[in-house]
Amino acid sequence: MSTKAKEEQNTAESILADIAIKAQLADYSPIKGCMVIRPYGYAIWERIKEILNKMIKDTGHENAYFPMLIPESFLQKEAEHVEGFAPECAVVTHAGGKELTEKYVLRPTSETIINHMFSKWIESYRDLPMKLNQWANVVRWEMRTRLFMRTSEFLWQEGHTCHATWDEAQQETLTMLDCYKTLLEKYLAVPIHTGKKTQSEKFAGAEATYTIEALMRDGKALQAGTSHNLGQNFAKAFETQFTNDQNQLEYVYQTSWGVSTRLIGALIMGHHDDVGLILPPEIAPYQVVVIPILKKNKDNTEILEAAKTINNELQAAGIRTKLDDRVTISQGHKFNEYEQKGVPIRLVIGPRDLEEGKLEVHRRDIQSKEKDIPRDGIATRLQKLLAQIQKEIWQRAVDYRTEHTTIVKSIEEIETALDKPGGFARAMWNGDVALEKILKDKFKATIRCMPDDKELDASQHPCVLSGESSTNNVEILVARAY
């Protein structure tokens, strides 16, 4: 069977796994549902961290670290929270060769332990706002796992903030959602809808959950990040109180927000083709790979020097590069390797190019190759090309989403839309939870969010459930999701 035929019969799941493995982003671990993030995959994560960490700090947050082990009793303090997370918690029962009197939970998220500390640290409105973030791993024992999209242990960033007023907490919730939007759209080139989750889809313990929802190339939606207004729920459970400027004791208003290594899953399923991964230049660990055409057992000094010089020149211009000067691997192998890894540009220099002062430039996203690119001014040229590639990858993703979004007026139309173009169905809804049950039971779909971007006229467009139009109805995006 040809490779192409194999690709076509692959399910979305195996596309994800194939690319993750072949691009050497990750590998399976001996532990069920866990994965090893390999250097190239981790480099993408580091790039995400680098960008987001700056945004987090620029918006007035500080990084800290809280322990991985949480006393089991902490989880139980917030009713909705324990109900939501208990089934997927891994619990430590023994340590130091003895059974523990109180079991420890491997954090599925850190609201509880952080609140425990907040309640010690916060006394007065003068201590507020307190805005912390931690980069950490969390463990959620999932029944079914997929590389990057859902693993039992994953890396993420979790922000936790305390405020003196509800309004301020709400503002914080939306500010961080906006940071996520920027990260996804400007850097990962993944268009997202921001919006609010329905009651049934919100975070266990939150007052309201806001989400960034992306669309993958297999037509499924992906919750790529969330930001929660926690209200005073955890504050009450942990007695996180402060004295306000009227000398009255009050519970703090809190938020929490996070994005995870799932973002790498979003990159994989958002940008790929039959060959493998396609990385947007802004997020690529290296934007250009320089490959000299080398001859084994011959003097390659001249060509290697030329490659190094170009490599340095590109780096001096602020381009992230990798020079692959391995003599033991044929260039054909290298070409293939970097295409699977999605490196945006491949720059090839061989003896002929050296003589003629030219280079070969290959664009990964559209698999185009141009020979005889002038050696002079290469850095400037590639900078422009990288910007153009970023823009075009983004535009293709936007177009894809537009083509896979259907405006619907009835439940029947939702079903058709989910099957035919796939992707999002945009509708009006009167808020009756019966719809969520129908979607889930019949179509395996969910209301992804009530989007901030509105396209429908509530007074004209009927509710998919009742068929009636009302200005009380809300606009929703429905999709099958990861």
Added chain:
RNA sequence: CGGGAUGUGGCUCAGCUUGGUAGAGCGCUUCGCUUGGGACGAAGAGGUCGUAGGUUCGAAUCCUGUCAUCCCGACCA
């Protein structure tokens, strides 16, 4: 936890029906020859066939238990 499938060198798998003591391709090592898109040739290294027991003169193969993984459902960033 239900339903289905699979465990054999690093990887993908054949061999099992009909028991006779382990193979192929890829990868790896060395040498030679090559080199502008995954080269070729030769020589080599590497497996107590998931695991425990049973049947048998003899088990990768048959039987039973067990563990693990994958797929389909119920849960989820």
